[in-house]
Amino acid sequence: MRKTNTALIGNIQKFSTQDGPGIRSTVFLKGCPLQCVWCHNPEMIRPQNQMILSPSRCIKCGACTEVCPKGGITVGEEGPAIDFTACEACGACAEVCYAKAITPVATEMTVSYVMETILQDRDFYEDSGGGVTISGGEPLQHGDFARELIDACSEEGIDVCIDTSGYGETELLMELASQPAVTHILFDIKHMDSGEHERLTGVGNELILGNLRALAADPGTHDKIWARMPLLHGVNDGEAEIRAIRDLLQELGIRRVSLLGYHEMGIAKARHTGAGYMEFEAPSKERMNEIRDLLQEAGVEVEA
């Protein structure tokens, strides 16, 4: 049966080795209710499509300037510049940009189409214990699509991981997480203080932590939790914060966590989509080790 739900997909990244077990294909869904100040996929936040620049690719042919219905593109020494406030992402510029200096961030795809790509790497999943990871953006923003994609993977016997901020309808999360094909929920813990959380991500953490508790409370989903902690120096790597997270993990019996040190690789993408950005630092190597040790002492399996 054709799977006709569609979503804006940023990419289906094959050979993803950092998003769950084995060799995986990660499906990036566009749209996220959070606006984390350090977001490394800032182009994936808005639910609508948008254009992204790759200025180094520009050959300065000017074709884009001629086709933009808003007259909003100029090409200078540094490559193309888009008036992002006026841009409606019609894509006319990308059509004529053979150099791919301007491209749409995402492409609308049906589940069936996504599955065709996913199935190409089936042998790799089977041998490595890998599968598909639904990421984003926020998968919980795309309930119907995610549901259908999980069903399709299930029919093909392909393992699924969900990579989530935890911010979404509890019922939906529990429904998706309970699917037998879903083996891991990669669940971000960003800050234990709700006020801080709101300052950093635009939303409080009550819903997120409530969802985490719900997953932990259900024996069918408890063991699927794989916590992930994005760590930023001076933001969420303090002793009190780490101990609070440790206590939560202990309380909920969560045994697996990955530490994700901040990296600057999202900044270029923010700039190239006309978004603002802030610069942070990763915790020092020593601090990362201390955090790892602290969590390991609490019986948590830590992956750096």
Added chain:
Amino acid sequence: MITDRVQRLKDRFLSVRPNITPERLLLITEAYKRYAGEPRYLFRGKTLAYVLDNLSITIHDEELIVGVPTYTLRGALLFPEYSSTDWLLEEIPEFPTRKLDEIDVTEEDKKVIMDCLEKFWQGRAIEDLLVDIFPEDTMAMYENSIIDMGQVNTISGEVVPDYKELMAQGFKGYIERCREKIAETEGDTFENQEKQDFWRAGIIVLEAVIRFANRYADKALELAEQETNPGRKAELLEIASNCRNVPENPPRGFYEALQFVWFVHLVYHIEGPATACSFGRFDQILYPYMEMDMNAGVFDEDKAQEILECFFLKCGEVIEVRDKECSKAFAGFPMWAIVMVGGLGLDGEDATNKLSHMCLTAGADVQTAQPVLAMRISDKTPEDLFRQAAEMIQAGMAQPGLFNDDVNMKIVRSKGGTDEEVLGWNVVGCTQPQYGGGGADCFPDVGYVNYAKCLEFVLHRGVDPRTGMKLGIDTGDPCEFTCKEDLIEACKKQIIYIHERMVEASRIIQVEQARRLPAVYTSMTVGGCIEKGMSVQEGGAKHSSSGIFGTGTANLADSIVGIEYAVFKDKLVTMQELIDILDSDFKDNERIRQYLINIPPKFGNDDPYVDSINHDICNYVAETVQQWKDARGGHYDYTLMSQSENVPHGEETGATPDGRHAGEALNDNSSPMMGRDICGPTATVKSVASLKPENFYAGALFNLRFDPKSVEGEKGIDTIESVVKTFFKEGGQHIQINVVDDATLRAAQERPEDYRGLVVRVAGYLAYFTELDRHVQDALIARTAHGGC
């Protein structure tokens, strides 16, 4: 753990640049004067014996395995009977300063060498003689770099000797066999007299090698007498005892077996400018001798490991002098001395043994370019061996090369191998599967045909736009083509035409090598020659074959699809406009170039549409050329392989419709064009496997690159193994894995177009390296340089 001795030997090895001495040149010159007029086999036998009897004998400090081609460390020999003085005289003065593969020569030696070459050898090498007898059209193609002629100045044999039999009998057993053959053959016909000569010459060279080994024994005794360190004295006495016994007699243990193998191998490189003499299934051939030590209760694993590593270091000491152009095509002094481990035994069960592991350890310890480690992988390969290999790859050693037992056995079977030859298959050259059992000779290098150039001929009706000369064939007016099928048809015709011309030339080379320079010693060691009474050059081996290479195959497939999109489908340009744009190297047409790069699909992205075109063309060529016969009745082994020939071939080729600029390198081996595979390694390996290398008698060489993060840690080992297993399951024949290093990332900063597919892998993150800000790239480079992205 590497021992202090091996570390010192390694440091010494690395501190010395390759160099040449006049030693062999002067000896062979004297020998030519002395034996002029002898019939060819005896002439060859006696001249080699003269060289061996007079070469200096050098044992370097601390060595455990002895035997060197000349008195300097990493000294290379000159072969004036093969290499033309035309280039030797011109290039030797530039050797120390040339751009690639510099070779040192002292002023004094240079004078002696130049003097001898000028006086005696001008116009007398086989390379000179061949030029006179090539057909005119072939010569024109050669002079314009449309075809290259392999083996024009090297010995033809690419052999895996029958080490098992050689060691079982010792050279004295082989001498005895030659005597028996002489005794049972009447010398009353031309043919029989030739055979008699062959066996007599064989006895002459085998006896000379025994004397050569004995001179090493004498030298070791002499050094032992002077040695004050009792430890070294004992070692020298043991070396003397080894060299007294082998290769004349069968080895009495592992140490002697290694010394035996080394003498056999070394003399190939004294007889002629040998390349690609493989050690074959090293762990299988030598393990019985290790068992001999175990049974005798004298096996010391640490000691055996150290001797093995000394042997490995020895392998880098034979170097072939190549001209400027060859050095470009084969950069880094490769000698293709393969040490193969693992795989199925003759009983069909896994044959991994202790020595398989020790060889990998030795490779990881010495990390020199020679020998080249290769590993056979089957469903039955034990996890610990696979893991040991994966750990080496993870550490960035790019070794061992991995080979699919299943597909390679299929290949040897389809070449007519017996069960034993199929199960015992091994590799010669880079990655070419060969019959097991040491009875095969391959004329490795008929030559490389440049498929991107063939397309250029198609688009110019056989004319080379660089020179205006018509060197290809006219396959019709390309402007009349209406679909990609027309193009493919024309390309196939063009490719076969060029292959035919090259094969013609190589047949002449084969005939003349057999007539003038039969390699008597090499032939003695290869199964079949003594029985037939003829050299490998004439077809003496049980199996003879010749290697044919296709290069630029991905460029061709990408270009065909590029034309289809730009001309037939999107009608962006007409065929004539496109040809003009290509001829001008995209001058003022960068936009069209970007279209060609980014819009039509490219080989290497698991896109069946373009992959099938590459498959179709390569398989058509393979089916065609593999039916031809070489000068000695052997078949042609087709393979997708370029070595670094893709660089000079690129230099000779104008802009191509895949967006490649004129002069830029072509795709490497069977891999996709650089920077055009942008869907990650899983897609790349599926594309390469889809070419069905099992249909190519010599397989398809494939290099794959991983970013360090993706193969980091414990999971990285599993990832490497999974990719390899899946590639093999899909039909891959060979894979060599490189982990991206900081130098690659730097290159990507400078030439982003060639590295578009380089993904940065971080949890939940999506980006290509070339799209990152410069300072972020710099940070990644710094981290990679410190191990781990």
